[in-house]
Amino acid sequence: MYYKELYVANESKPFPATIRNYREEDFAELIRIQKECFPPPFPEELWWNTEQLQNHTSLFPEGALCIEVEGKLAGSMTALLVDFNMDEPRHTWEEITDNGYIRTHNQNGNSLYVVDICVSPAYRKLGLGKWLMLSMYDIVVHLKLERLLGGSRMPGYHHYEKDMTPELYVQSVVNGNIQDSVISFLLRCGRIPVQVIPNYLQDEESCHYGVLMEWRNPFK
Template sequence: MYKETLSSGIIIVPMQQEHAEQLEALQRIVFPNLAEEELLHADQYKKHVELFPEGQFVALDGDKVIAATSSIRYHFNLNDNEHHTFFEIMGGGWFTTHEPNGEWLYGMDVSVHPDYRSKGIARALYRARQYTCKQLGLKGQMTVGMLNGYAAVSDQMNIDEYYKKVKNHELFDPTVSVQEKVGFEIVGLMKDYLNDPTCGNAGAVIVLDAGKAI
């Protein structure tokens, strides 16, 4: 079983069904502006573990769930970023979109409790996902990173302009620019992806090759 112990004592391990209630509570803390139907709930987490256990990880401080990541396998064409919404891609939260033979690991979310940020936990979760990619022979990870810095400048530019500035490293986005530092590459813009004004309802399509070390 995968396990990484960080210098802080936090451990990264595969998600279990008994973590479900804590995971739902964590969602509400980390994503306060997400629409209710886009939040993940306890029963759904239990289903994720049943469907694709290799793609779900938690970070624990003792018995307390303080961070997590969820993912599915997915057929993704780098040259054709076919539009979809977050609600659609996560199968309404049930991950019925999981493709057992998909060649990419599609990250649904990475959530870290505010009290535990800037401790390398998110990077460790990405590392766990990278382990899954290598174990299953996948091409790598992909996801749509929320452009959370847009709200601060939305009165100055539209989301297309903001995206270009982030991609060209003219602006630093608190989510996507950090994901770039992990090793992800920005390959596209997905507008009308979710219902969150913080990111202008949009996200950046990002990919991480399975061969990259984190």
């Protein structure tokens, strides 16, 4: 099981933090944080429910991480193992994560696949999302997997849909010409775009596109 103590900081003050596996007693707070992180027009049915969280902690507890700041739950990240074929990368979030219930988890999979990451808005200047991502990289290395994968939202794309393809939008973010709140964050975490996927997720801001992004195990 995973347990890490560290300090996180804004511009002036460090705060003690802990990254650990989340447990049943955390479920109510995890659901509350989801609602804060993904307000409408994000679909309410995609917020976590208790059955999904129970599956995360029973089917693959290693991939169920949360972060506390000064003892208060501030965010979480969830993943499962999949046997991913990079020659056939197209899929949907619903298919690969079993709508977040992760019954598709494959204990013999070659890749750690991100189901979700969220940080409470009150804590977003402390770099918690990046610390959660780095902790998932620890798991990739520990389990000797090939990579971490996940489909990124591209929530800024709806502003540019009439002017450019989703592929050009992603490349513009990579080139630094456009800032996208999710893709730009993942680039800062070391993730690399692989392919744009249509109809990846019911997400009006992303025009229902996602971009598959990976981090490869440097020891493989």
